[in-house]
Amino acid sequence: MSLKDSSYALKNALFYTLLVTCILLVPLYIYTLYSKTIYEIENELILKEHATRIIRSMQEYDSIHEEYFEFPRFKSIESGLYDLQFKPIFTLITKPLLNLSEGYHIYNNYAYLVLSLPKERYFSAEYLIVATELSYASVYLKVASILLSIAMLVLLLSFFFLKRFALPFKRVNKKLDNFIKDSMHEINTPLSIINVNIDLHNRKFPQTKYLQRIKTATKILSTIYDDMDYLIKNRQRNFEIEAINLKDFLYERVNYFAEVAAMKEIKLLCLQCDDLMITFNTTQLQRIIDNNISNAIKYSEPKGKVEVSLHDFDKGCKIIFRDYGVGMKNPEKIFERYYRESSQVGGFGIGLNIVKAIIDEHNISLHVSSVYNEGSTFIYTFPANMKQL
Helix, strand or coil: CCHHHHHHHHHHHHHHHHHHHHHHHHHHHHHHHHHHHHHHHHHHHHHHHHCCCCHHHHHCCCCCCCCCCCCCCCCCCCCEEEECCCCCEEECCCCCCCCCCCEEEEEEEEEEEEEEEECCCCCCCCEEEECCCCECCCHHHHHHHHHHHHHCCCCCCCHHHHHHHHHHHHHHHHHHHHHHHHHHHHHHHHHHHHHHHHHHHHHHCCHHHHHHHHHHHHHHHHHHHHHHHHHCCCCCCCCCCCCEHHHHHHHHHHHHHHHHHCCCCCCEEEEECCCCCCEHHHHHHHHHHHHHHHHHCCCCCCCCCCEEEEEECCCEEEEEEEEEECCCHHHHHHHCCCCCCCCCCCCCCCHHHHHHHHHHHHCCCEEEEECCCEEEEEEEEEEHHEEEE
């Protein structure tokens, strides 16, 4: 399984783990309340046991033979004797007790048991109070352990089953990739032959509108081919950075699409173009420029115009593509793969998706503005560190 497939499986496994964990929060919350209640009951029994030991000690005290009574002390249990008004006769309890009615009470994680004593029997005390600090750490630790164990189990199982379920699709995708690669190779050969023979014919004989249309069609097909080839091979290819005269490169691509624009009687204009050098990869730069010019022509009305300009400034440089065509209904979706604004025009909806991946990789910012039925403008801002001084 490839790194991409593993990442997909891991991402979805995390999603399902989070979903299952959220679903389990309610029963775990109920379980936590139940565990805390059990813990409080157990603590009440412990307090009653210590209270019994104190009372037994007082019963066994013999004032005739023993000079004084040593009040029992415990490590984590506090206790004391109180009169009828709950004034301490002797107490080891340091915290204030709010509810002094007989019974078991909990306040601010402090539990105490109030027991009434037989009158005039135990050092004139009316009440015995036994208290201790409550710590729910063990309860929370247990619940956290259960939650973590379940989450880890769900994550492992989800990842395992997603990988297993993905295997048939992976095999199909591999066959499809191989088919596309073979098809691309088969397309490239006749496409090159057509272009070469048209050029040879145009050198020997006068150009005709029919051959011109064939030449234009091959250029459109070449652009689609280049996009598909880039999409298939970009992960295996190492795109080397080199010095590029951006003005010359832009003029070359505009001239390349001039015949395509002429088929719709569209004026493809290169307006202000500052002369500057940048460090970039030619293949990736061509994908950016070609897809923008191709789309601008594609979505322009016949006899319209497309404007391309290059502006140099201190913080970088800008390439601007502007058309006066149909505009966009959903500009926020145009970079999604396979999305097309109109099914009536050609293409596969992958060009701008490729462009978006390239500009994100190189921190090139993009501003898109479009008014439906009036046209669109794409402004690409290349950072200053790409410019060669």
